[in-house]
Amino acid sequence: MVKPKIDSLKASQKGIHPKSRKAKQISKKISRQLKLQKRRGESNLKLQFLGDKLTWFKNNMDEELEVFTPRDVLELIQRYIDRNDDELEQIELKHKIREKLSHTRQHASREDHIKITREREMQQFMESGFETADFLNPEHLQIFKSWSGELRLLPNLKLRRYIKGRLLEGNTEESEEPDKMDEDDDDKSNDEDAEEYEDNE
Known part of the structure; x- marks a missing residue:
């Protein structure tokens, strides 16, 4: 061998x-x-954030409305931006009570998160456009109403950006309409929203 x-x-x-x-x-x-x-991982995080965001709109919209007016959309978006106001008031109330006992800010991290998120969402609504479902197109609205909430079905939904000033004017034609969700992953505002969402988990 x-x-x-x-x-x-x-x-x-x-x-x-x-x-x-x-x-x-x-x-x-x-x-x-x-x-x-x-x-x-980043893509999944943005998908989860968008899913939660659209779920809020689906749960809080008037399902009986067959057609949404710009005013309806404006009020719904404003309610979303203000969704944490009650919690913020409770935190601020606790601060006032504790001021006499301590100088520390209870729930400071959560309070800062709410304020930063609200400020960014309001800026989007006033300037670059706040993205959510396309409520102004009856066909797209029906698809959104039938959405079961599953993340895998998000690409079937049509999204639209809304600017507050245009909605106040009743302007629907010039509102920017982004492509479907899966073609808009690189949007900077979505990245920032997802980062805030991750920090709050």
């Missing part, structure tokens, strides 16, 4: 040299996998 050469055996037992071509290939592959995992 032929014995393997000692040098060959030692070579096979050696690890991969950190500066070798093989090591660089493995490092590149691992780096790519990590980036893909990060992107998938």
Whole structure:
């Protein structure tokens, strides 16, 4: 029986040299996998945030309305932006009570989160446009009404951006209409919203 050469055996037992071509290939592959995992995680987070946002609108809209006017949409969006006002009032009330006992701000993190979120959403509504379901198109409205709340069905929904000034004017034609949700993942405001959503989890 032929014995393997000692040098060959030692070579096979050696690890991969950190500066070798093989090591660089493995490092590149691992780096790519990590980036893909990060992107998938960010995409899932934005999907979850958008799903929760649209669920609020579906639960709080008037299901009996067959046609939404710009005024109806404006009031619904404003209610969404103001959704945490009661909680904020309770926090501020607790602050006033505790001021006599301590200088610490109870629930400070939650209070800051609510205020920052509200300010950003209001800025979107006033300037770049607040994104939610397309209530002004009867066909798109019916699709939204029939949505079961499943995240996998979100790409079937048509979204629209609304600017407060245009809604006040009754202007519906010039409102910006983004493409379907899955084609709008790179929107900066959605990224910021998702980050706030993650911080609040």
